Amino acid sequence: MHFELPHDWPATEAEAIALQVSLAPMVDRTGPGPQEPRLIAGLDVAYAGDGRDGTPTTAGSPPLPPSPSPSLPPSPAAPMASAAPTAPGRVRVAAGIAVLDARSLEVVETATAVGFTAFPYVSGLFAFRELPVLLDALRALRTVPDLLLCDGQGVAHPRRFGLACHLGVITGLPTAGVAKTPFTGSSVLPADERGAWTPMLDGDEVVGRTLRTRAGVKPVHVSVGHRIDLDTACRHVLAAAPRYRLPETTRIADRLSRDALASAIP
DNA sequence: GCGACAG
DNA sequence: ATCTTGTCGC
Numbered sequence: 001m002h003f004e005l006p007h008d009w010p011a012t013e014a015e016a017i018a019l020q021v022s023l024a025p026m027v028d029r030t031g032p033g034p035q036e037p038r039l040i041a042g043l044d045v046a047y048a049g050d051g052r053d054g055t056p057t058t059a060g061s062p063p064l065p066p067s068p069s070p071s072l073p074p075s076p077a078a079p080m081a082s083a084a085p086t087a088p089g090r091v092r093v094a095a096g097i098a099v100l101d102a103r104s105l106e107v108v109e110t111a112t113a114v115g116f117t118a119f120p121y122v123s124g125l126f127a128f129r130e131l132p133v134l135l136d137a138l139r140a141l142r143t144v145p146d147l148l149l150c151d152g153q154g155v156a157h158p159r160r161f162g163l164a165c166h167l168g169v170i171t172g173l174p175t176a177g178v179a180k181t182p183f184t185g186s187s188v189l190p191a192d193e194r195g196a197w198t199p200m201l202d203g204d205e206v207v208g209r210t211l212r213t214r215a216g217v218k219p220v221h222v223s224v225g226h227r228i229d230l231d232t233a234c235r236h237v238l239a240a241a242p243r244y245r246l247p248e249t250t251r252i253a254d255r256l257s258r259d260a261l262a263s264a265i266p
Numbered sequence: 267g268c269g270a271c272a273g
Numbered sequence: 274a275t276c277t278t279g280t281c282g283c
Contacts, residue, residue, distance in 0.1 A: 044273095051273075051274035091274095121274075123271040130273075152272045162272070183272045221272090273274050 001144050003171050005135075009118065009128075016125045020161040027165045029155060033174045033228025037146035039108060040240055041099045042249020043137070043167075044151045045130045046257035048092040053120055090116040094264060095130070095137040096256025098249055099145050105240065105248050112260035113137035123183075126152055127163040131170075138171065147228065147236060148175040149249050154223035154233075156185045156200055156208040168226020175225030176233035178247060182210070182221050190219055195238060209234050213241040220245065 007023070010016040093116065099109040113136035119128040130152075153162030154177035164177030185200035185207040192215050200208035200221060208223030211234055220241075222234050240247035 045274085047273085047274050049274095050276070093274095121273070123273090126272055157272080177272085179272055181272065 001138060001141050001171070003135075003138075005170060009132075013122060013125060016119070016122075016128050017159070020125075020159045020166075023166070023169055024159055024161040026169050027155065027161065027225075028168075028227045029224045029229070031174065031224075031228040031232055033232045034146045035232065037102045037174075037236065039099050039143060039145045040102045040147045040149060040236060040247075040249055041097055041141075041145035042149050042151075042240075042247060042251070042253040043095065043097050043134055044250060044253035044257045045133060046094050046096070046254070046261045047117075048261060051091060051121070053091045053117055090118075092261065092264060093117055093130075093133050094257045094261035095133040096253040096258075096260055097134075097137045097141060098252035098256060099141065099143055100240070100249055100252070102146070102236070102239070105242070107252065109141065109143050110252075110256055111137045111140040112256055113140060114260055114264045124158050127161075127166040130163065131166060134167065135170070145173060148173050148225070149237065149240065149247055150175060150177050150225060151179070151250055151253075153177045153179050153183050153221070154208070154225035156183055156202070156221060156223035158184050160207070162223065162225075164223065164225025172227075174227040176228055176237065177208075177221075177223045177225050178237055178250060179221040179223070180218075180246070185221075185223075192216060197234065206230070211237060213238060213247075214243070214245050217245045 115133045150164040154164035168175035185202040187210040190196035197211040212219040
């Protein structure tokens, strides 16, 4: 598929935060979104080494020098990476996308992309780290998913603009975030029964839902990304996770990204 | 001021 | 995120 970046890539944490603040108003949290999607895609990113890179979280200093990571020219049919080769402080990454038939949960198409991180891991600015390689993998996709399930938060974010929202605004597709641990917003544990849920609250605002996809296992945290409502998002997450804690989409995307990373010849 | 902090 | 052995259970 094809899309244009609605903004330049930030070089500092301050720029990244300003970008989130300006883009957050573009998020559509009410959807209602696809009621019966035909194709649901899961996305994930794998890291080499320990996943950490240079600049920790030192306040003030720029995250990383201007990086060329976000792919510039839309090469037609070339396994494009995020440019820049071995640069100090940059970690090799691989993205995996699995497009499944929403009803049978069978794989319809897969795509991967490899590259290097263009931003350090900073809680709240997670998207700037994974988006570049994820977008490369999305560009390699032939089919257009009806819903994107992301590994991380949607509006359950300090500025209401987590990875799922960012990906939704860029692609224009409905998205939802499925996080393994809570971030912004707290909730009480839902009953130990598949399908049980409790609201995630940040003050008096509902930012997501803690959803039990399987009894006896920790619940996941679902939040709206873009062009879908919370009920619809949770319904699809539950349907995509018939047996394990995480949706099949995410599980398969995780495997794809790890395999792609291993094939990238470390 | 101190701790916490999606992956 | 990633590094890892053993262990409990279907």
